[in-house]
Amino acid sequence: MIELRYPIASTQVEDWQDDLKRLALAHKLVQDEQLEKPLLLHSGTEYSGREAITSYIRKLDEESEQWWYCVCDRS
Secondary structure, three states: OEEEEEOOOOHHHHHHHHHHHHOOOOEEEEEOOOOOOOEEEEOOEEEEOHHHHHHHHHHHHHHHHHHHHHHHHOO
16 A cells, blocks of 8 residues: 655645545544655665655556556457
8 A cells, every 4th residue: 555644735635646546545634743755665675755646656657557458459
């Protein structure tokens, strides 16, 4: 499960949540005011900060598109 921790709610956090929902990935959002910047945890790896999180979600999206293309191409 993906855990997205963030210090304050923002439109960026909402966008990430929308992306994770669209990708149908299990996720949990946790507001943690002690954090200085957002943190995404997945499979034992940490992605810290906006750029790293956005990049990782983009990578998941690309992998999902590739997987979908491969599955649909076999029919």
